[in-house]
Amino acid sequence: MDITSFTEADLARLAMSARLRDLSEAFRVAVAAEDGGAETTGEPGLAARLWSLLTTEIPVVQEAIVQHVRGGGGSWADVAAVTALSEDEARDRWSGAAPSRVANPVAEAAALDEWYVRYAGLEPLAQFRDPVSRLLSTHPGRAPECHICVKYKGGALPPHAGRATPPGGHLLDDGRWRVGHGPTPFWPAGTLLIESHRHFLDFAEMDDDEAAAIGPLIRRLMGPLREATGAPRIHVFSCMEGAPHFHVWLVPRIGDVASGRTFIGDPGYCSVPEAEAMITRIREAMTRAEADR
Secondary structure, three states, X not given: OOHHHOOHHHHHHHHHHHHHHHHHHHHHHHOOOOOOOOOOOOOOOHHHHHHHHHHHHXXXXXXXXXXXXXXXXXXXXXXXXXXXXXXXXHHHHHOOOOOOOOOOHXXXXXXXXXXXXXXXXXXXXXXXXXXXXXXXXXXXXXXXOOHHHHHHOOOOOOHHHOXXXXXXXXXXXXXXXXXXXXXXOOOOOOOEEXXXXXXXXXXXXXXXXXXXXXXXXXXXXXHHHHHHHOOOEEEEEOOOOOOOOOEEEEEEEOOOXXXXXXXXXXXXXXXXXXXXXXXXXXXXXXXXXXHOO
């Protein structure tokens, strides 16, 4: 997607959402922050830091809201209605402000999607996968490109597509297959994603080498995955609905959760550190399994 395809309304919305995210993140961290203060650290205490944050950031957020209204085609009368100022007061206060812009709208939309999914509790995945970018007239989630191919070319994508370097790094990358942890906002710890290097849709389009390799690869992963997670069942499925590029999911069902189709509809999620720790355990289990052969 071309950055220039974003409308003024889209750019203003992204700038406002980015400001709101940054402020929300500061407050989220402050909920359990140490009081601190000059007596213990020589730095301002929590109360002073919060007051300073409100003093400096609230006017910035207000300006972003005004630019959002104006970027969407709103008049100064509309701004006045939102701000409880007169039309002249609103114009005098904000007409000289330079439009707020994010450096890379494509990347910012993807980052906002990932942040919102992680902290707003949007499980199950079926609700929606790209909560911020879906609001834009230029919707990255509707891009026709293959998400897997774009990911490894360095493009920005919705969070459900994952990252070129997954948590803990790839378990395996042999030039034919890549194996890494699935996107953490949508899958439990230990979920493995097998992706083909070559772009093709499904088993019918595999070449002979790919067809001969995929079964042994899954077999090679299953034992270490079960050992590392303690899961009584590993769900294996491949549908290519999210990207028309061959990939296989190995999803451990861990703990007291629903089984079968209900589990796949709402498998859970994990943090990046949890995924990294699990990948370390799987990698160690693979090393032991291969040493015993």
